[in-house]
Amino acid sequence: MKKGITFWVMPKREFYPRERLLKKEMLFGYDPESANSTLFEARSMDEVAFLYYQxxxxxxxxxxxxxxxxxxxxxxTLRGEDRQRINVEKYHILIDRIDIVxxxxxxxxxxxxxxxxxxxxxxxxxxxxxxxxxxxxxxxxxxxxxxxxxxxxxxxxxxxxxxxxxxxxxxxxxxxxxxxxxxxxxxxxxxxxxxxxxxxxxxxxxxxxxxxxxxxxxxxxxxxxxxxxxxxxxxxxxxxxxxxxxxxxxxxxxxxxxx
Incomplete structure (x- = not known):
């Protein structure tokens, strides 16, 4: 076991492009006055889920x-999407989406x-x-x-x-x-x-x-x-x-x- 590493080993950011979380937005709810007020902002009514508590x-x-x-x-899984390979002892194991969900x-x-x-x-x-x-x-x-x-x-x-x-x-x-x-x-x-x-x-x-x-x-x-x-x-x-x-x-x- 290597000693002296007190931080995560992180890949370069360009290898894992993602949207940065630089601004807090509402997760739930909808403000029609602001198109960017919520994570689930509705550009059309087809995007809106109405909550019927029944x-x-x-x-x-x-x-x-x-x-x-x-x-x-x-x-x-049939198309091989999201397939991952992990090593367990001497074996290589393939993990498919079906194994995760x-x-x-x-x-x-x-x-x-x-x-x-x-x-x-x-x-x-x-x-x-x-x-x-x-x-x-x-x-x-x-x-x-x-x-x-x-x-x-x-x-x-x-x-x-x-x-x-x-x-x-x-x-x-x-x-x-x-x-x-x-x-x-x-x-x-x-x-x-x-x-x-x-x-x-x-x-x-x-x-x-x-x-x-x-x-x-x-x-x-x-x-x-x-x-x-x-x-x-x-x-x-x-x-x-x-x-x-x-x-x-x-x-x-x-x-x-x-x-």
Whole structure:
């Protein structure tokens, strides 16, 4: 080990051209009076993202973001973009974009599952209140026990919600199979990332590395399965929305709830 180096070994700036951070600008927000007032200044309305703080948009947004990242990474990996070579002991290892984005992808897919399951619980609470004629308090649609991050606990409640609908509409063999398969997927995700912390950081709170026993994940296959899960859960979300609309078009407190 060389001694005496107390500074970073930095390359010449011309080899790494970049925009210098010489002026602080707003990261978020938009001032139409100044075209340069924000990092996300809008030269046209097509550049503007409106923030609708609604459960459905959060859930679907996480899913779409994960899907976009997967598709982009698969294309980039095929073309060899961003490929890096690292040396580990005697071996040369190639790192592709797909190897880098795997962590946020799994986190985003998991975040979709958690948010969608919580949304199903909220919508069921709304339907129950509409059926009973109770007032809807938008601040009490999710109980404290349902604000946890445990997918298996949330799924257990959502499974009962789905089965309750089946009892009213009738259930067939394929419905039962789907419920069981979905439960297996939830269980697998729970075992991989029980409380939504594993894919945020490479180590746990004790400083120990995650997933030393999981060397590979097939992102393309994961994306395909998540598409089926997405279609399954979104179908029941749409069913719940239909029930809500059926019960209450004329109650003002319903329109205060973000659908």
């Amino acid at each position: 459960w459905d948009y959060y859930a679907v947004g996480y899913y779409y973001a994960a899907d976009l990242i997967v598709n982009n990474a698969l294309d980039a 795997v962590f946020p992808v799994i986190f985003l897919y998991r975040q979709y599952l958690e948010t969608r399951l919580k949304t199903m619980i909220i919508k069921d609470n709304i339907i129950n209140k509409l059926e009973s004629g109770e007032a809807i308090d938008i601040n009490l649609l999710l109980s404290k026990k349902d604000t946890n991050h445990k997918l298996d606990v949330l799924w257990k409640k959502c499974k009962e919600i789905i089965k309750k609908n089946y009892n009213e509409q009738g259930i067939d063999t394929n419905d039962e199979i789907e419920l069981n398969v979905m439960e297996e997927y939830i269980e697998e995700y729970k075992n991989l990332d029980g409380s939504s912390y594993t894919f945020r950081y490479p180590v746990n709170t004790n400083g120990e590395l995650h997933h030393l026993d999981i060397p590979q994940i097939n992102l393309k296959k994961l994306s395909e399965i998540m598409k089926n899960i997405f279609d399954y859960l979104e179908f029941y979300k749409d069913c719940q929305n239909g029930s809500i609309d059926y019960y209450m078009y004329d109650r003002i407190d319903y329109y205060m709830y973000d659908r």
